[in-house]
Amino acid sequence: FQISCLLGQIELEGRRPPLMPSGKSLPCFQPYEVSPRSGGFVTGRFLTGIKPPEFFFHCMAGREGLVDTAVKTSRSGYLQRCIIKHLEGLVVQYDLSVRDSDGSVIQFLYGEDGLDIPKTQFLQSRQFPFITDNYEVIRKSKHLDEVLAKMDSEITERHFKAINKWKAKHFTPSPREGAFLLYSQKKMARVKKQIPAGEFINGKDPATQQVIEMWYSLEEHGRKKYLKKATNCPDPCLAAYRPDIHFGSVSETFQEIVDKYIWESSNSNYIKSDLSLDRLKALLHLKWQRSLCDPGEAVGLLAAQSIGEPSTQMTLNTFHFAGRGEMNVTLGIPRLREILMVASANIKTPMMSVPVFNTKRALKKAKKLKKWLTRVCLAEVLHKIDVQESFQTEGKNNKYRLYRIMFYFLPYQQYQQENCLTPEGILHYVETRFFKLLLEAIKRKSTKLASFKLINTRKASRKDIDQDTGESLGNQDDHEGEGEEKIVDAEADEGDTDATEAKRREKQEEEIDYESEEEVAEDQDEDSEDRNEESRSPAESLDQETDNRGSPEDGCEGDFTAAHEVGKRKKKKVSSLELDQQRVNAVLGINQAIEDYKYDKQEELWCEITMKLPIMKVHFDLSSLVVSLAQNAVVHEVKGITRCLLNETANKKGEKELILNTEGLNLPELFKYADILDLRRLYSNDIHAMANTYGIEVALRVVEKEIKDVFAVYGIEVDPRHLSLVADYMCFGGVYKPLNRIGMQSNSSPLQQMTFETSFKFLKEATMLGIHDELKSPSACLVVGKVVKGGTGLFDLKQPLK
Incomplete structure (x- = not known):
């Protein structure tokens, strides 16, 4: 195609050339030219040549x-080595269970059905006619009659x-249904009508206690x-x-597939003299039994290679914009390292998705909920900022x-459609x-610049600056935040022998980036104070169908703080002039540097502040500082969630349904909206959060699904038996452990660790x-020259002495 037609669009990191x-x-x-050629579209072909640009x-x-x-080769190679070193001892035993070299059970049946993966191809319905046609050959070669x-x-x-x-009796199986639950569902409504509500005893109201007594007084026959x-x-x-x-x-x-095939055969005038339908069923069951995984199979190594080898085919693109270019998702090897090697508790792109009930009321409320969950920074609701600078002497x-x-x-x-802020609330936040x-x-900027000027004469390190400026506390917070990130990165990159990477890091640490430090500190300050400010949840406000402005669309009133509500109540009692003066005085009282404050009393769409600052030797640009601060100042947020989207998809039945997707994580917040x-x-794609909320079995399924999804983007399919084995190994201790040296600490073989x-x-x-090594793990066996306990080395041979 590229030789005879054209090369097409050039991509750099998934985008057009910058x-x-x-x-x-x-x-x-030309500057900002819009032609396809300037954006990297190559119309030429190799046959006739392409132009220089x-x-x-x-x-x-x-x-x-x-x-x-x-x-990529070094990254995927190291990932594969980590998986192999952990899973090397997993072998199928003679009772069909998969055990580690120290005897701990990882799976009771390999892959949850005990089948050998290459042999599963012959157990699919499309193979059944072939087996039927060749029944005579199989019968003679395998001594079928004797076996069956x-x-x-x-x-x-x-x-x-x-x-x-x-x-047949239970159409909708519910694992949580108990006898008493069924009884109480039937009787509770009637008992509540008869017994008036009273005080709670041991957390139970009188109606509940009555139902419990009735259950215990039931006869054997009624309870049965x-x-x-x-x-x-x-x-x-x-x-x-x-x-x-x-x-x-x-x-x-498999039983369903066989039954279906036999039913279809019996309905299609199936005539075969030798082969009755029962005989065919027995033959297929024998085929299943012959396809079981052989004892001694090193399934751990097979699983490690089945995940490691396809990972070499993946590109290193960290981000992929799923759906309509909205949600940011970590993909490829970085995501695999996050799941397998680091088992990271704070992943780069956490997200949640939950379907919305298909009722009018739920769909209407979901739109309000989306507004409530969306984080809003001050810059998003600002039209413009004017800064005028003048000089004054006293x-x-x-x-x-x-x-x-x-x-x-x-x-x-x-912005009323996008978020649940009001002009009143924004102005209150600014004040x-x-x-x-x-x-x-x-204050921070001025002290930093002053100290920087002092130190510029003698080239100083970061420590000197921290000592010279008297703001150790603020910096400590910054470094704590940075430290946490560093720890995670260190774990993620451990074992990567990339000298260039190390040098790059050292350089970064040497450079003193004041701007970013400030922003981190500001972010932390805002986060902590905003969380304290959020006194009301939207649970109540979502139920109110109208807000102050009377429109039912915008029922989010959660952005007002308690103090502001008090102010609103006072409006009735105190005259508006006095209230205005109180607001101005409150702003003037923040700091002596504030000289004057005015605001739009009618619409609340502007405010003006005048500040008087002593002249410094080093001049800095205040307007850029205000802009960068406005971009980071969070006016409204729900803890942990940055964005929220409503996407329409089709479910398994083919019906359309609305799904609420969030960037960020806060499971308890979503639990409030069960209606x-x-x-x-x-x-959620955060495995630790799912494990802490729902238990380790759920985490295990999430690990499987996440690895499968990473490969699915590149069109690679890995057998679920491999994935379930890796997930089972990572979670079999009751906690989700990584496949790195931290996970290796719990290994029972010191030689394997070494x-x-x-x-x-x-x-x-x-x-x-004084730890003892039983010399059972493959690594230990190789170190001392023993036969590895796997494959044909799994069993011992007994020989007669004579």
């Missing part, structure tokens, strides 16, 4: 590919019948009726009967700079919080604590 500061993509184009774009993309490949004569599938058939009988209704479904056949001993013990999905020595800052806010109509933040930022959201289908990483540390611990 613009230079001059506004051109290359010097030969096109060739340059093509080389840019080629360079990216080369660098990506070079970096010894097989008895009566027990397993009875078990399947019991399961089908239960399913409810117990019968609440009986649980029998265990699956595979769980009750071991498939290698009991013939016909197959998975439910006497000979006192020289001041006067700054008059005008804030113009956007009209209410422009009570933003001016304080601004003055603190000015709007279908919380049973709430999902052959992984940090050999001296593990050797020292094993020596000092």
